[in-house]
Amino acid sequence: MTETLNKYPEVQNYIGGNFESNGQDKLDIICPLDGTTLSTMPLSNSDDLDKAVKAAQAAYPAWSETPIKDRVQVFYKYKTLMEQNIDELAELVHLENGKTIGEARAEVEKSIELTEFACSLPQLVEGEVLEVSKGVECRIEKKPIGVVASIAPFNFPHMVPHWTIPNAIALGNCLILKPSEIVPISSIRIAEMLKKAGLPDGVLNIVHGAKEIVEAICNHPGIEAVSFVGSTKVAKIVYKASTSALKRCVALGGAKNHLLVLPDAHLEMTASNVVASMSGCAGQRCMAAAQMVGVGAIDHIIDKMCEEAKKLIPGENLGSVISAVAKERIERYITEAEEAGAKILVDGRNTTVEGKEGGFYVGPTIIDHVTPDMAIAQDEVFGPVVTIIRTKDLDEALSLENQSPYGNAAAVFTQSGGLARIVMDRASAGMIGVNIGVPVPREPFSFGGWNDSKFGAGDITGKSSIEFWTKPKKTTIKWNPEAQTNWMS
Numbered sequence: 034m035t036e037t038l039n040k041y042p043e044v045q046n047y048i049g050g051n052f053e054s055n056g057q058d059k060l061d062i063i064c065p066l067d068g069t070t071l072s073t074m075p076l077s078n079s080d081d082l083d084k085a086v087k088a089a090q091a092a093y094p095a096w097s098e099t100p101i102k103d104r105v106q107v108f109y110k111y112k113t114l115m116e117q118n119i120d121e122l123a124e125l126v127h128l129e130n131g132k133t134i135g136e137a138r139a140e141v142e143k144s145i146e147l148t149e150f151a152c153s154l155p156q157l158v159e160g161e162v163l164e165v166s167k168g169v170e171c172r173i174e175k176k177p178i179g180v181v182a183s184i185a186p187f188n189f190p191h192m193v194p195h196w197t198i199p200n201a202i203a204l205g206n207c208l209i210l211k212p213s214e215i216v217p218i219s220s221i222r223i224a225e226m227l228k229k230a231g232l233p234d235g236v237l238n239i240v241h242g243a244k245e246i247v248e249a250i251c252n253h254p255g256i257e258a259v260s261f262v263g264s265t266k267v268a269k270i271v272y273k274a275s276t277s278a279l280k281r282c283v284a285l286g287g288a289k290n291h292l293l294v295l296p297d298a299h300l301e302m303t304a305s306n307v308v309a310s311m312s313g314c315a316g317q318r319c320m321a322a323a324q325m326v327g328v329g330a331i332d333h334i335i336d337k338m339c340e341e342a343k344k345l346i347p348g349e350n351l352g353s354v355i356s357a358v359a360k361e362r363i364e365r366y367i368t369e370a371e372e373a374g375a376k377i378l379v380d381g382r383n384t385t386v387e388g389k390e391g392g393f394y395v396g397p398t399i400i401d402h403v404t405p406d407m408a409i410a411q412d413e414v415f416g417p418v419v420t421i422i423r424t425k426d427l428d429e430a431l432s433l434e435n436q437s438p439y440g441n442a443a444a445v446f447t448q449s450g451g452l453a454r455i456v457m458d459r460a461s462a463g464m465i466g467v468n469i470g471v472p473v474p475r476e477p478f479s480f481g482g483w484n485d486s487k488f489g490a491g492d493i494t495g496k497s498s499i500e501f502w503t504k505p506k507k508t509t510i511k512w513n514p515e516a517q518t519n520w521m522s
């Protein structure tokens with residue numbers, strides 16, 4: 034990588050085991066904590082992608098024929114490298130994304146856990162054999178699919194690439210990663226560390242860029258499968274384009290998670306969970322609490338939530354949002370809700386951090402008496418903001434949750450097992466929390482929402498990913514026992 038005056042060297046594409054820059058147009062990478070420039074990254078074109086696909090195709094025969102037990106050895110070593118370098122990796126995520134150091138460290142820990150799961154794949158991908166009639170046996174083996182691609186969003190620069198890289202590669206595929214153009218630096222360390230762990234050149238390739246590269250990925254005939262994580266608007270574009278080009282695709286989209294709070298909910302636990310869920314990573318999580326639905330008399334819980342929210346100090350235990358544009362968008366939603374009659378209980382607008390005046394901060398925000406018709410109740414705001422809609426009973430609360438076009442997560446806070454069960458059954462979301470504000474399933478369970486939060490069958494992580502990254506080969510064998518051949522003669 035070439036040295037520049039920025040904090041980090043220029044970001045380059047990683048193709049066939051080499052970092053390279055082909056004189057593409059460059060984008061500045063801005064640190065959202067203070068507005069300084071961290072580095073630059075290339076806006077690659079379809080020729081760069083084509084080169085990466087060719088490198089992946091060249092690596093594929095040897096890699097796909099390497100036994101899986103040998104393939105995962107790379108990930109055992111890689112996991113150790115991440116553990117040894119976790120402080121440096123977390124610092125990088127903190128600087129390019131703006132989340133706190135603690136959150137960035139938790140993100141890298143999650144990447145480690147995802148890699149650990151990939152190390153267990155040899156125990157999970159065994160095929161099946163059955164004698165289907167006398168002397169005739171059928172077997173199924175799970176084979177890799179070829180060259181595949183993974184397109185990532187800005188909010189988890191290290192973890193989201195680990196939703197795909199370890200599993201797809203351990204299962205024998207060669208992968209092209211397209212990181213978010215807003216946070217591309219972490220991916221460089223992923224490539225460097227995987228190479229150090231022994232991953233052969235060409236098995237992982239990284240092509241940086243924006244919309245044009247995503248379009249080129251969806252249309253490239255050499256790419257067999259596309260996984261996407263990002264907004265619903267782009268997830269739909271990617272799903273339609275890649276399936277029209279006859280590829281398999283799973284595309285995870287945005288979210289508007291509803292947290293149903295019942296009057297019998299545990300006061301302290303509920304208040305701190307809802308506030309942590311809405312404010313963690315400055316609300317820029319697809320699992321964040323966006324909409325609290327208060328059922329009946331819950332004023333005591335809201336008062337406690339306001340107390341909890343006031344403990345969050347931007348620049349200390351609350352990170353920045355990603356950009357000036359994001360800050361402006363979030364604050365506009367808050368102002369419009371206020372103008373439409375909602376009550377701002379905790380107001381995070383116009384927040385600055387001393388010494389980091391160039392950063393993009395929004396303080397924790399709690400808005401009560403929001404009505405379902407307001408834009409803030411319908412759209413994904415993606416900031417440290419929770420809106421509260423009041424309902425008279427659980428049916429009304431569930432009906433509100435069910436009307437949302439999204440369906441990533443939903444949660445219920447109650448001491449009643451019976452009422453929790455009703456929400457588990459009737460909420461229209463792929464991931465449900467009971468007294469948990471961020472119900473992320475941990476490996477080996479898979480991650481993925483419903484409705485407009487995910488397009489495509491199956492989930493992206495855990496056991497479900499095995500089906501996505503492999504294709505079944507069925508062999509029928511007749512052993513002709515009646516021939517009674519004496520092979521020894």
Ligand code: NAD
Nearest residue numbers: 185186187212213243244247263264267285286287288319
């Ligand atoms: P985004 O959709 O703007 O970008 C995601 C990727 O798509 C990036 O790599 C980007 O370069 C590319 N892209 C952007 N516009 C494009 C276009 N018009 N055509 C083709 N490609 C395009 O998302 P983001 O802002 O980076 O990330 C935040 C969003 O991601 C939120 O909506 C969040 O809920 C969602 N997200 C969802 C999950 C999930 O699991 N469902 C996880 C993380 C983030």
